[in-house]
Amino acid sequence: xxxxxxxxxxxxxxxxxxxxxxxxxxxxxxxxxxxxxxxxxxxxxxxxxxxxxxxxxxxxxxxxxxxxxxxxxxxxxxxxxxxxxxxxxxxxxxxxxxxxxxxxxxxxxxxxxxxxxxxxxxxxxxxxxxxxxxxxxxxxxxxxxxxxxxxxxxxxxxxxxxxxxxxxxxxxxxxxxxxxxxxxxxxxxxxxxxxxxxxxxxxxxxxxxxxxxxxxxx
Numbered sequence: 001x002x003x004x005x006x007x008x009x010x011x012x013x014x015x016x017x018x019x020x021x022x023x024x025x026x027x028x029x030x031x032x033x034x035x036x037x038x039x040x041x042x043x044x045x046x047x048x049x050x051x052x053x054x055x056x057x058x059x060x061x062x063x064x065x066x067x068x069x070x071x072x073x074x075x076x077x078x079x080x081x082x083x084x085x086x087x088x089x090x091x092x093x094x095x096x097x098x099x100x101x102x103x104x105x106x107x108x109x110x111x112x113x114x115x116x117x118x119x120x121x122x123x124x125x126x127x128x129x130x131x132x133x134x135x136x137x138x139x140x141x142x143x144x145x146x147x148x149x150x151x152x153x154x155x156x157x158x159x160x161x162x163x164x165x166x167x168x169x170x171x172x173x174x175x176x177x178x179x180x181x182x183x184x185x186x187x188x189x190x191x192x193x194x195x196x197x198x199x200x201x202x203x204x205x206x207x208x209x210x211x212x213x214x215x216x217x218x
Contacts, residue, residue: 001062008089009058012082017054018175019143020079024135027057029075035064051173078136128216129196130176132186138216141198142178149178151205156185156198 009016020026023045026055030036036044040060047053061068076083133141145152153163166184170176185191199212 001064001066001068004090004093006062008086009061009069011089011137012086013055013058015085016058016082017051018173019139020054020076020082021050021135021139021179022054022057023050025078026072026075030057030071033067033074035068035071035073036060049170049173049176050179051170051176073081081140108135129194131195132191132193133195133198133216135183135186137215138182138186139175139179140165141212142175142182142216144211145207146174147180148205148207149181152198152201152207153178153181155204156182157188157199158185 010101018209027036027041031038031041036057044053044056044060047056063070073083076086142149150163153166154160160167162184163181166177166180170180182198189197195212195216199209202212203209
């Protein structure tokens, strides 16, 4: 791997480890492109938390040849905000305009064919409010909630015992604990775990309505 690419990954290491879910599409793509071996993927998945899995992957990538960084960027289609930050960091170091050339902006799925009507209770378009948020959207929300995540999770109905387990499993990672709680809510509620319900709990916890809108619409 190019030394500049190694330095970019080093600079972004903390942010990536807090926000990136490597098991959700990233590892399969890197395996498909022969960047990681099956044994390496298994070693990464054997780690106990999402943060540790990401850190393990970041330790391996610089040793996986000249195409590793490019393939890693391609694997981040579902984490476009992280790819943009990596490319911006690369631009800052090289001045080559990589971000503009390599990562054309796409219209987010939630913007395509969006209904013009909105849900008055939470300020969301009706079609969006009725959807179950994806794991990627919940990950982005978890990254911006901060200490409010527990209040949100409790309003969503996550038990105190479950919250304790989320904290205990992610002692040094607020994002990981928040995401674990949100995923637990989504899993337990199924089709009832709608974006409308999530927005109501955010409002009850004093989180501004624009937070969820930014997560969904950008």
